[in-house]
Amino acid sequence: MTYEDWFRQDRLPHIFCAGCGNGTIINCTLAAVEEMNWKKEETVFVSGIGCSSRASGYIVTDSLHTTHGRAIAFATGVKMANPNLNVVVFTGDGDLAAIGGNHFIHACRRNIDITVVCMNNQIYGMTGGQGSPTTPKGCLSSTTPYGCVESPFDLSELAIAAGANYVSRWTSNHVKELEKAVKAGLETPGFSFIEAMVQCPTAFGRRNKFKQVADQVEFLKTHSLLKVKRDRLLEAGEPVPEDMFVVGELMRRKRPVMGAKP
Amino acid sequence: MTKTEFWQGNIACAEGALAAGCRFFGGYPITPSTEVAEHMAVKLPKKNGVFIQMEDEIASIAAVIGAAWTGARAMTATSGPGFSLMMENIGFAAMTETPCVIVNIQRGGPSTGQPTMGAQGDMMQCRFGSHGDYSVIALCPASVQEMYELTARAFNLADQYRVPVFLMADEIIGHMREKILVPDVVENVPRRALAKGALPFKPDDDMIPGFPQFGKGYGVHVTGLTHDERGYPCATNPKLHETLVRRLVDKIESARDRIADYDIINPDAEQVFIAYGAPVRTVQQVLHDRADDKIGFLRLRTVWPFPEKSLAAFKNVRRFLVPELNLGQIAREIERHVKVPVKSLPKLGGDLHTPQELVQALEVDR
Numbered sequence: 123m124t125y126e127d128w129f130r131q132d133r134l135p136h137i138f139c140a141g142c143g144n145g146t147i148i149n150c151t152l153a154a155v156e157e158m159n160w161k162k163e164e165t166v167f168v169s170g171i172g173c174s175s176r177a178s179g180y181i182v183t184d185s186l187h188t189t190h191g192r193a194i195a196f197a198t199g200v201k202m203a204n205p206n207l208n209v210v211v212f213t214g215d216g217d218l219a220a221i222g223g224n225h226f227i228h229a230c231r232r233n234i235d236i237t238v239v240c241m242n243n244q245i246y247g248m249t250g251g252q253g254s255p256t257t258p259k260g261c262l263s264s265t266t267p268y269g270c271v272e273s274p275f276d277l278s279e280l281a282i283a284a285g286a287n288y289v290s291r292w293t294s295n296h297v298k299e300l301e302k303a304v305k306a307g308l309e310t311p312g313f314s315f316i317e318a319m320v321q322c323p324t325a326f327g328r329r330n331k332f333k334q335v336a337d338q339v340e341f342l343k344t345h346s347l348l349k350v351k352r353d354r355l356l357e358a359g360e361p362v363p364e365d366m367f368v369v370g371e372l373m374r375r376k377r378p379v380m381g382a383k384p
Numbered sequence: 385m386t387k388t389e390f391w392q393g394n395i396a397c398a399e400g401a402l403a404a405g406c407r408f409f410g411g412y413p414i415t416p417s418t419e420v421a422e423h424m425a426v427k428l429p430k431k432n433g434v435f436i437q438m439e440d441e442i443a444s445i446a447a448v449i450g451a452a453w454t455g456a457r458a459m460t461a462t463s464g465p466g467f468s469l470m471m472e473n474i475g476f477a478a479m480t481e482t483p484c485v486i487v488n489i490q491r492g493g494p495s496t497g498q499p500t501m502g503a504q505g506d507m508m509q510c511r512f513g514s515h516g517d518y519s520v521i522a523l524c525p526a527s528v529q530e531m532y533e534l535t536a537r538a539f540n541l542a543d544q545y546r547v548p549v550f551l552m553a554d555e556i557i558g559h560m561r562e563k564i565l566v567p568d569v570v571e572n573v574p575r576r577a578l579a580k581g582a583l584p585f586k587p588d589d590d591m592i593p594g595f596p597q598f599g600k601g602y603g604v605h606v607t608g609l610t611h612d613e614r615g616y617p618c619a620t621n622p623k624l625h626e627t628l629v630r631r632l633v634d635k636i637e638s639a640r641d642r643i644a645d646y647d648i649i650n651p652d653a654e655q656v657f658i659a660y661g662a663p664v665r666t667v668q669q670v671l672h673d674r675a676d677d678k679i680g681f682l683r684l685r686t687v688w689p690f691p692e693k694s695l696a697a698f699k700n701v702r703r704f705l706v707p708e709l710n711l712g713q714i715a716r717e718i719e720r721h722v723k724v725p726v727k728s729l730p731k732l733g734g735d736l737h738t739p740q741e742l743v744q745a746l747e748v749d750r
Contacts, residue, residue, distance in 0.1 A: 130605075133616060163601035168450070179605050179617060184598040186453060187607035187617075188446065189476050195443035199450025199458070200598065202434045203408050207454065207599050225446075228439040 125152040128162070130182050137176055139247075141327075141335030143294035143320030147241050148177045150297055150318075151210065154304035158208075165208040168197040170222060172248045173322075174214035174241035191222030194229045197236050201381040208308070209236040215256040216246045219275050223255075230284030233312040235382045239304060240277060240315070243322035251325030262329040278317045282373045287312030289373040293319040293342040296369065303371065312379040319346075319367065386565040393531040393558040394419035394461075397487055397551065398427065400535030401459055403570045406485070407433035408458035410447035412440055412466060415499040416555040417489035420461035441466035445473040445486065452477075452484045453606065455575070455597040457539050461487035463555075464497060467506055468513075474548055475514030476608045478632060481585075481593065483542035483575060487535070487551040489558040490661075490709075492734055501734025502555035504661055504709040510550050511688050517629050519636035521643055522550040522688035526664035528562045534685060536570040541643065543575040546592050547636060552687065554709065556662040556736060578602060586613040591635035637689050644691035646684045653680025654702045655746055658718060660684040662736055663707040669739045670746075679746065687714060692721040705729055705745055707737045 129152070138144050155165065165183045169175035171190035178185035188196045193211045201209045218226050218240050229236070245263055246252040253263040253270050256277065260269045278291045288310035290303035300318055307314030321327060321338035332338035347363065349370030355362050362368075391399070398420045401409075409424040421437070428435040434451070438444040444460045451458040462470065467488050477484055492498030493505045506513075510522050521541050523534040535551055542549040578584055578594030584604040587593050596602035609617040610625045618624050636643070649671065650656075657667045657679065664683055671679055680698055684691065695704075695718065704726045706715035712728035719726045729745055731737050 162603065163599060166598055179607060182603050184453075184596075184603060185605045186450065186598075187605065187609065188449075189472055189608060192442060192446045192473065195438065195446035196450040198436070198438070198443070199408070199410060199447030199452075200454055201450075202436055202447070203451035203456045203458070204454040204599055224439050225443055228443070 123156060125149060125156045128152040128155065128181055128183070130180055133180050136180055138173065139324045141321065141323040142173070143243065143322070144174055144177065144241050146294045146297060147239060147300070147318045147320060148180070150301040151239050151304050152181070153301050154308055155210070157305055158308050160208050164206065165210070166200055167210050167212060168193045168200065169212040170217040172214040172217045172246070173243070174212050175217055177212040191217055191220070192225060193217065194222060194225040194236070194238065198229060198234055201234060201236055205235070205381050205383050210308070211236060211238040213238060213240050215240065215242040215244060215277065216254040219255040219277055227280065227284040230281050230286040230313050230315070232380045233285055233287055233377050234380045235311055235313070237304070237307040237314040237316065240317050241320045242277060242317055243320045243326055245322050245326040247322050247325045251329065263326070278315065278372050281315040285313070285377055286315045286373065287375055287377055287379065288314035290371045291317040291319070291367065291369050293346055293369065294321060295339050295343040296346070306371070306374070310374065311382050312377060386567050389564050389566055390561060391528055391564050392419060392561045393525070393528045393553065394489065395423050396528045396531040396564055397461070397535045397553070397558070398423035399566065400532035400570070401485070401539070402427055402431065404457060404536040404539040405572060406457045406459050406539060407431065408448065408451035408456040409433070409435045409460065410438050410444040410451065410458070411460045411462070412438055412444050414441070414463045414466045416491055416558055417461045417463045417487065420487055420489070441469040442473065445470040445477070448484050449473060449477050449482045452482050453598045457543070459485040459487065461489065463489050463491045464493040464506060465495070467509065471513045475516060475518065477548040478514065478518040478520065479608050480606050481546035481632070482548070483546050483595070484548050485535070485538045485542055485551065486548055487553065490552065490554040492732065498734050500555065502662055502709060503732070503734065504554055504713070507552060507687060507710065507713040510552055517633055519633045520548055520550060520688055521545065521636060521686070522552045523645070523685055524552050524660035524687050525557055525685070526661055526683070527557065528560060528564045530685065531557060532564060532566065540571065540573040544573050545636060545639065546595065552661070554662050555734070583613040584615045585611060587631060587635070591631050591638065640689040640691060641693060643686055643689060644694065645686045646682060646691055646694045648694065648697045649681040649683065650678045651680065651697045652700050653678050653698065654700050656680030656682060656698045656701045656704050657742070658682045658684065658704055658706045660687050660714065661709070663709060666707065666737045666739055666742055670742045673739060674743070690717050695721050703727055705742070707731065707742060
């Protein structure tokens, strides 16, 4: 079996735009799931609303495509009622951090045994490119036409602060690292959070001077700062560049867990 | 064999749920419903069930729906403000045909209103509160005994019709303490499983599809988007949307008579009270005090789908009188079905109608 066997062939082709990064993240997630040797009938994918959340509908397992922001709350019910199920949530930055922010931090606090994969494209793609809680300062969107003036959330730091047992951040350019991170998340008891920075050529790149899809992927690559390098900078007392985001395994710990397999 | 207890209404509700096999409760504290959650928090862990206090009512109903898909009988209990927060996911439950039970111990609204006072102001919200067209089932208890019995029945109806079922109680019944006869067992109508190989949202003859429980190898996709019989999103197909939404409504409305639960007293009467929930108690007192007057009474335990046939039982009726703890929400529904005058007797503020008030209303017309 390969990760391709996890796709609902009769639902393809998918709705994602040409050049979208979401497919890469879904592939990495399914490759990790496949490596876990999980059974399809014991695995449930849950998602909210937005481009990323359409992912659950392309997978052959039981899946719950819920309301905007609430995927983690639904997933909590699934996992608590039947801890034998493996529960994975697909979400995006708007779904997770704006409308669903409260459910996110409380699931981290409970450390419920689910894995959340967030495709952070820094924009509302499905509705046509509005600013989100992770849109960087100064970036253009249809609702920040003069440049975003609000500070963005660091979703991974939020998950760490709120108590998640496992947190990693990578980009759509880091497929091997991302796959390993998802697998580590799936293996780690408790709440695992994998933040995947993705390009959105249609809604974000087009407005923010990324003429080609590859330009935005290149940007994600050149603006990723490995955690080890960041730590070295901090140790040396040198400044961490403000326009870069830290990638790598950001947290792995053993806080008490809810909803683990008996 | 039954045992006799002296219980509060909210406790009887929780016990009725447990007797019906409810094994998942997701909730958030809110007056005057909190005793239901507190009792479930004590009892569920001892029955291998799950009690979880969620971060808000939106998450509570979401968790209940998630649990329901794993096959559990699942419920939540709330009141006005929490009920408002649940509305979006109640629509999701209706659209995805998720069996679940929602208890609303109604208090005075709008907004924070009167947290500790009884009301029936959410009857229309229960019917129409989420966006779009759909139908639900709502039961209204008027005693501690009925808090137990109707909660248990709510689970059967939810599983049978694959729909959210509401126990629309009120603070007065929820906090009242009285004698209750607790049966050894309650009737349990199990959820009908989807036949293997069948399409997950293809209805059977009764317009209700079998249930494809998560974890059983069905590989079902459940979405709040307009979906076809495979469960796949088809949100821009007008015909498919109309067929789906009409079925969601018709599967409940066509079962109206089977779901209906009411008592008819003095069907030859010219003046007939119609009541549900706490006001039933005042009408009963009036009927008791004025037994010689043969006052008519239609006493509803089901309010949605509205059991309209029950109205035809009163052949000589000149006037219906409808005491409610709202400004006439169900009186207006009754008006749609009858040709005789319907006199709404609204009462706000948290007190029940007094028997004198109802007698006075009877005599105005004499």
